[in-house]
Amino acid sequence: MRVILVDDEALALEHMEHLLVKISGVEIVGKFQNPFRALEASLRERPDVIFLDIDMLEINGIEIAEQIQSSYPEILVVFVTAYDEYAVKAFEINAMDYVIKPVQRTRLAETVRRLKKRVPSQAISSDGSGIICCFQTLQFKRSMWDSEFVDVYWRTSKARELFSFLIQHRGRPVRKDILLDMLWPEVDDKKGYAQLYAAIYQIRRTLSAIQMNITISSLDHSYVLELNEVKLDVDEWQNGMAALTSGSDENVVKHQNLMTLYRGDYLAEEGYLWAESERERLRILWLHYINMMTDHFVSNGKYTEAILLYRRVQVLHPYVDSSYFMLMKLYDLLGDHHSVEQQYKHLRNMLKEEYDMKPKPTIEKWYEKWKSEMNRHKNGDGNNECRSL
Incomplete structure (x- = not known):
């Protein structure tokens, strides 16, 4: 248990x-x-x-x-x-x-x-397909909502990176010479092709060992990876979120369930340079859905739920100032003045330590206006105002 x-x-x-x-x-x-x-x-x-x-x-x-x-x-x-x-x-x-x-x-x-x-039995249930997880790091699970990850042994880091690259280009031919230039640029073609073939062999052995029915076919001068019935968390998340076109009450729980799939940026722990554009695309999409859900929560007066969303943004991206500013405004809506001050201090400290900078003028202006209003309220001179994001 x-x-x-x-x-x-x-x-x-x-x-x-x-x-x-x-x-x-x-x-x-x-x-x-x-x-x-x-x-x-x-x-x-x-x-x-x-x-x-x-x-x-x-x-x-x-x-x-x-x-x-x-x-x-x-x-x-x-x-x-x-x-x-x-x-x-x-x-x-x-x-x-x-x-x-x-x-x-x-x-x-x-x-x-x-x-x-x-508590139900702890036996690992499988839907017969399995799932590849690429958010945060490369991992495998037996089913979508299984909490346990499958133990996988990669003989070389090159084989792991090659598999990750083929996953990103799933269903499409990837030229072998492109793979050589990316993974073995320092060796001659003969030795490079030998290492490429060895890495493909290792990947197939690894997939067979964990019983993931993924095929890598060689055709002409390319490789094609097919997921078959195996799922990919990126696809499940992206397709699921796109199907929920609004942040309505009936969709909000589905949104929250799907958002848990986003454990971190795409292959963030791997640090592959070739994954950066896809990483950025998915991050922008994720923030779009965060904003959509936040707007829904705020419009319905559910400020705590909106705060929880942006606390998650802050955990995943602690060096981005927008999450601090959003939390300042959300805590203000909730009437939690102490947390507004705390978020502002955290922002100033983060910017000073990481970038030797001060908060943006727009943030400073908002904070100074908010501080002035709080002082007037304390002195009994202020009027309660309706605030918004």
């Missing part, structure tokens, strides 16, 4: 971990004091159970649970709270159980016993 622990109190988090590691059949796959990081991890890792503190400073645990269960209702929630009065609300959102602080070993063991009856 895979679990995630969330509590903004470090001692409470350590105590819960100490109790759970002594119970057989429990694997802790994450523990967090930051509830927003916990939400991201829960949507990414899809644990069986999340033990969630209710009374946290940044956001109420019940809001986090609602976010998780709107996307993945199969994730079981157990609330950990110092207040018995929260129990009724907990069961309103289909929480599996709740335990009162300080957590007792016998009470927690009983909760785990109940959970094990609800």
Whole structure:
């Protein structure tokens, strides 16, 4: 049973971990004091159970649970709270159980016993196809929503890069001389072709070992890679998002599910220069969908959901100033003045440390105007205004 622990109190988090590691059949796959990081991890890792503190400073645990269960209702929630009065609300959102602080070993063991009856078998399910993951890094899974990755052994880094390049050009012929110039520019043609053939052989052996039915055919002076029934996360994400043409209520959950496929920029950890244009294209598309969903949330007064989206943008792209500015404006809409100040300070520090720069004039102007309005409100001179993004 895979679990995630969330509590903004470090001692409470350590105590819960100490109790759970002594119970057989429990694997802790994450523990967090930051509830927003916990939400991201829960949507990414899809644990069986999340033990969630209710009374946290940044956001109420019940809001986090609602976010998780709107996307993945199969994730079981157990609330950990110092207040018995929260129990009724907990069961309103289909929480599996709740335990009162300080957590007792016998009470927690009983909760785990109940959970094990609800958690499905851990056997890896396969839809007979498998999926290649290219967001963030190259990996394989047995099915789309499987949380486990397949162990893959690449004999050489060249074989891994060659496979990645063929995946990017899937279904299209790629000339062998182009592959030679890209991967073995320093060797003569005879030796280069020998290394190319050896790399293709290694790729086929690797795919066979993990039972992925992907074919690489040689025709004329080219290779063609066919995915056959194997899926690609990039295609699934792109096609799925394009089919949801609006950010309506009926589509928002589907949007959120699909957005979890975007674990990071395309092949970002591989650092292949030839992937940069595709990486940038998909990043722009991702930000477009983020903005579309944010507009929907803001227009419906769901500022917390919009903030969670841009917190994810900030995690993936911590050196881009736009996410800080957007979060400043979203926190302002929420009335969280402290977080506006915090985001501005984080932005100034990031720009100073990374680029030795100051925030853009548009951001400085907005902040100075906001600061002036806050001071007038404190002095009783300001009027409440309707704010917008």
